[in-house]
Amino acid sequence: MPTLRQLRLYWKPVVFLAASLPLLRLAAGTVGLAGVRLGANPVETIQDSTGLWALRLLLATLCMTPLRQISGKAWPLQFRRMLGLFAFSYAALHFANYLFLDRALDFAEITGDLTRRPYIIVGATALLSLAALAATSTAGWRRRLGQRWLTLHQLVYPAGLLVCWHFWWQVKKDVTEPLVYCLILLALLAWRAWWARRARRAAALPAAGAA
């Protein structure tokens, strides 16, 4: 069990660096450093890589609470906010890549996409939800919102489902990959539901005994 000091000095920077690696790779590939290449279609490589890492980090964020519940240790929660913010950052880069490189700020095309293409609408809704969560992720907001903060941050589950849906919809033929992410998300959701029910039961039991 790491101490708080070890977490701050050692584990947090390590996780920070690990979560930055995909971005560093893309940056290196863009300027051609260290022999990194982004393939024949770098815009697509960036689009897919940022999208996938946003989703993976979102799932990693969602693993922290169950990890705490299973292990009984508090340290996983120390990483929850950082991972969540990384997920949002990759999603924001994903959107920026779409705006600047993929669509080259062609606003007619962008508004067309955002109003007509279901998978883009779903992705944009997910991004807005993640933005709301990122904006209210500070200790200050947490204090100010109190109980409502927890309710607001339940948004992360619908956001995750929207991302899986977004992924599913743009696949040409083989949905195995989005299916795998979707199943992981559903398993996490199921755990949360089961845990909440157990907690409610546990809360109800002493009362029943007293009656």
Add this chain to the structure above:
Amino acid sequence: MLTRRPDAIRPSEITPESVFHGRRHLLAAAGFAGAGLLLGRGGRAEDIPKDLRRLAGVRKSPLSSTEAANSFEDISHYNNFYEFGLDKSDPADYSAGFRPRPWTVTIDGEAAVKGRFTLEDILKPHPLEERIYRFRCVEAWSMVIPWVGFPLGDLIRRFRPTSQAKYVAFETVLRPAEMPGQRSPVLDWPYVEGLSMAEAMHPLTILAVGVYGVELPNQNGAPLRLVVPWKYGFKGIKSIVRISFTARQPRTTWSTSAPDEYGFLANVNPKVDHPRWSQATERRIGSPLFSPKQPTLPFNGYAAQVASLYTGVDLVRNF
């Protein structure tokens, strides 16, 4: 009349390289080895593997595009060939075990001459031409590819299709042992495609046996593939083992797999979007990172030559 050339065309003749070479050197000097990404890349011959046989006696064609061709590296490492996997790097990664020789092609259906022929017999009478064509994938990216091949129409005439023959059907080889993608049921193997007789006889339609002056790499459809430059890339069936003349429109793989997304004609058409993305623009592979997509042209820019094939056809309904 086409002039005969003593040997294969060198890629340097196709691509004006001087401009970006200059910029490349500047940036290389500044320590950015692969700065090509920011500047875009053109055709380069250095990447062509030595084990691909050079094709002799390849003539130039007036039907070639004058646009700069993509690099051999891009053409051979970024393409769809689901027989080898679903990612665009899979064909290059998983096709080394494929054996394009010996090869036979079966010709059957509504024709006077039929049978099973060796590849050598199929190819023998046809002088090879270089055809530099635009290539537009249904996924909204494009390339310029210096194919080597010959007109499909010339081959068809040799087999004397009957008056019953209204369509030409094509089939890809079925070899799950050598084609890992065929071991999973993502598509109904073997891949099949088809053209109307008029499309098949059109002078732009070719059977390709090479690219960049060398024989086709396995991942690009060796040893024999179809190229129809005004249609989306998936019409260009690869590794062909059967050509059949039919009275009825043949079944095609993608149009049966997802009939609402892919039609039989599959002509490049900026006005008819794919249900999930726009076909109005395309990303030219190899263009600089910060360049916008370019507009897609009707019939991929070959409207002057082929639009007359479709007079009276509703191209929105027949996508």
